Amino acid sequence: MGEPVVLVDRPAPHVARLRINRPDKRNAIDYDVRQGFIEALPALLADSSVRALVFGGVQGVFSAGGDVASMEGLDEQGARERFRHIHKLCRLVAGARIPVVSAMEGFSAGAVVGLALLGDHIVAGPGTKILFPFLKLGLAPDWGQLLTLPRRVGLGHARRILSSGDTLGGEEAFRIGLADTLVADAQVMDTAVSRAAAFAQLPADAFARMKRRLNEPAPSLEAEFQREADDQAVLLTGPEFREGFDAFRNKRAADFIALPGAGKP
Structure with a gap:
């Protein structure tokens, strides 16, 4: 073989x-x-x-x-x-x-x-x-x-x-x-x-949502507004944003794999 x-x-x-x-x-x-x-x-x-x-x-x-x-x-x-x-x-x-x-x-x-x-x-x-x-x-x-x-x-x-x-x-x-x-x-x-x-270092969920919307364009601006609101409502309350915000606040590079800042209040 x-x-x-x-x-x-x-x-x-x-x-x-x-x-x-x-x-x-x-x-x-x-x-x-x-x-x-x-x-x-x-x-x-x-x-x-x-x-x-x-x-x-x-x-x-x-x-x-x-x-x-x-x-x-x-x-x-x-x-x-x-x-x-x-x-x-x-x-x-x-x-x-x-x-x-x-x-x-x-x-x-x-x-x-x-x-x-x-x-x-x-x-x-x-x-x-x-x-x-x-x-x-x-x-x-x-x-x-x-x-x-x-x-x-x-x-x-x-x-x-x-x-x-x-x-x-x-x-x-x-x-x-x-x-x-x-x-x-x-x-x-x-x-x-x-x-x-x-x-591979990018925030996986945010990238996936962006990719889906780029590959499947909304039929109208209003429909896109709805999709972005749906996505951001999830992302703004999720671990990737918590990590990104903690990195921004502490002037460090974000780590979207280990997510060290995701568990912080």
Whole structure:
């Protein structure tokens, strides 16, 4: 029995990392990779010691995208079953209450770009190559990208990128907001881990509430007023605010993991 196609480790305190491990296929995502993520994520997301996630690939490559060979020969039932599986994974990532960081090392195409866009922070290098090959294959974009990509870069950039099929470099991705952090190619993974470690220090409940409202915008300003009142009513009476206020009052850095000031009157 060979190595698992998804490697899980803890590269920093409170950070779990999941890496695609199919170097012979440039880490292309097939059923086994998706299933590996699906099996690993629930336990990680239920573990209170895990406060941030990192997605990446082995050997300096994020992923060549969906394994095209596995798409051939499907009937309609098979195609729908494929997307039930894909969407199960997408919902786990999009629904994660904790920060999700993606290390876009080297080559990143199709499905894995969609995976990254479901998270919170993307790290790229100048040599990163990002591809959206859907139309060239006679397919429409999937993994939620017709929603998530325009949200990140705007409709005009999204339409241009998806229609042209041109390769997007890391510097251009950073310029238009597809990538959040641009570093030297050799530093992409380490930077993704350090960003995740920093995010892990944030107040977990406050972050989760902010993330949910950003991902699911209110239909009106009045509805947003109601949501913020609901959230702040919980947070203002909770341990994270007590810790934050105690840190502010005593001119120290807040510790939202140990919450030393949460029990003070």
